[in-house]
Amino acid sequence: MVSSEHNTIQNRAHYDALYSKLSIDGLLRKLERLDAFLADATATDTSWVCMYQDHFKDRLQGAKVLELGCGDCTNAAVMAALGAQVYANDISDQSGVLIKALNAQADFDYPIQYYQGDFLNLTIDETDFDFVIGKAFVHHLTHEQELAFLDKIVRLLHPEGEVRYVEPAINSAFLDALRWMVPVPGRPSSLQVSRFRAWKALDPHPDRDNSGAHYKRVGQQYFKDVLIVPIGALERFNRLFPKAKWNRAFRRKAYHWERFLPSFLRYRWARTQTIVYRYPKSQL
Numbered sequence: 097m098v099s100s101e102h103n104t105i106q107n108r109a110h111y112d113a114l115y116s117k118l119s120i121d122g123l124l125r126k127l128e129r130l131d132a133f134l135a136d137a138t139a140t141d142t143s144w145v146c147m148y149q150d151h152f153k154d155r156l157q158g159a160k161v162l163e164l165g166c167g168d169c170t171n172a173a174v175m176a177a178l179g180a181q182v183y184a185n186d187i188s189d190q191s192g193v194l195i196k197a198l199n200a201q202a203d204f205d206y207p208i209q210y211y212q213g214d215f216l217n218l219t220i221d222e223t224d225f226d227f228v229i230g231k232a233f234v235h236h237l238t239h240e241q242e243l244a245f246l247d248k249i250v251r252l253l254h255p256e257g258e259v260r261y262v263e264p265a266i267n268s269a270f271l272d273a274l275r276w277m278v279p280v281p282g283r284p285s286s287l288q289v290s291r292f293r294a295w296k297a298l299d300p301h302p303d304r305d306n307s308g309a310h311y312k313r314v315g316q317q318y319f320k321d322v323l324i325v326p327i328g329a330l331e332r333f334n335r336l337f338p339k340a341k342w343n344r345a346f347r348r349k350a351y352h353w354e355r356f357l358p359s360f361l362r363y364r365w366a367r368t369q370t371i372v373y374r375y376p377k378s379q380l
């Protein structure tokens with residue numbers, strides 16, 4: 097098991113290299129056609145389907161939002177374009193470069209404020225956030241870091257505020273083992289033992305529990321309201337449709353049809369989950 101410190105160093109190296117290849121041109125194009133981009137992404141792309149469910153978009157105007165692990169800054173930019181006051185954080189310097197360029201070139205009501213560094217080491221001078229969110233972020237933290245993050249988040253959140261995470265869901269050991277056996281571009285199969293071990297040594301994901309049960313248990317330590325929404329029980333089969341047009345059409349239909357599955361299958365087969373925490377216990 098890697099230490100929290102080593103985990104952060106590994107994440108930073110990985111994502112600095114990845115984001116240094118990004119430019120803001122693609123981001124600005126998305127903002128120019130924001131309605132079309134959002135309509136497509138929130139119906140098709142898992143992390144967007146999950147983050148924007150339950151009228152999230154309609155709750156952003158004027159809301160004070162802290163996004164942890166903002167990464168390539170697409171979501172931070174979209175929320176700012178929708179009128180939110182966005183505070184974005186990442187350990188990557190490159191995310192800060194993107195935000196600076198976005199603030200200079202996009203027409204936001206409120207410029208995005210960027211906090212660079214490990215969230216745990218930062219002094220956040222703002223409080224009373226309406227939302228603290230993380231998209232594909234918490235599964236990069238060790239269990240120890242996850243708890244320390246929640247300790248801090250609870251102090252930053254408005255008493256009526258909401259934590260909203262989107263994370264991979266690992267609710268079936270069998271499906272998880274199968275997933276690792278299937279190679280994907282850049283990642284060998286777990287059956288190719290030495291190649292897989294070499295890949296794993298550089299992978300920025302710590303070994304940890306990503307089940308819905310885990311997120312529920314942890315959330316209940318800090319919050320009165322905990323909601324776990326599993327998504328992707330049918331959508332996970334999208335790889336059977338490699339052609340991009342069919343793949344996207346399948347995913348849209350799958351999100352619709354999986355709602356009719358019994359809840360234990362929706363949970364067991366889920367690929368992703370929206371995690372919502374409300375009403376911090378320390379503020380009640």
Ligand SMILES: C[S@@+](CC[C@H](N)C(=O)[O-])C[C@H]1O[C@@H](n2cnc3c(N)ncnc32)[C@H](O)[C@@H]1O
Nearest residue numbers: 107111165166167186187188214215231232236
């Ligand atoms: C999988 S990426 C997700 C990026 C983005 N939210 C998205 O949806 O594409 C995870 C992000 O978490 C950031 N990260 C990891 N550990 C962090 C920490 N301790 N503090 C702040 N950011 C961190 C990484 O740099 C990376 O940008």
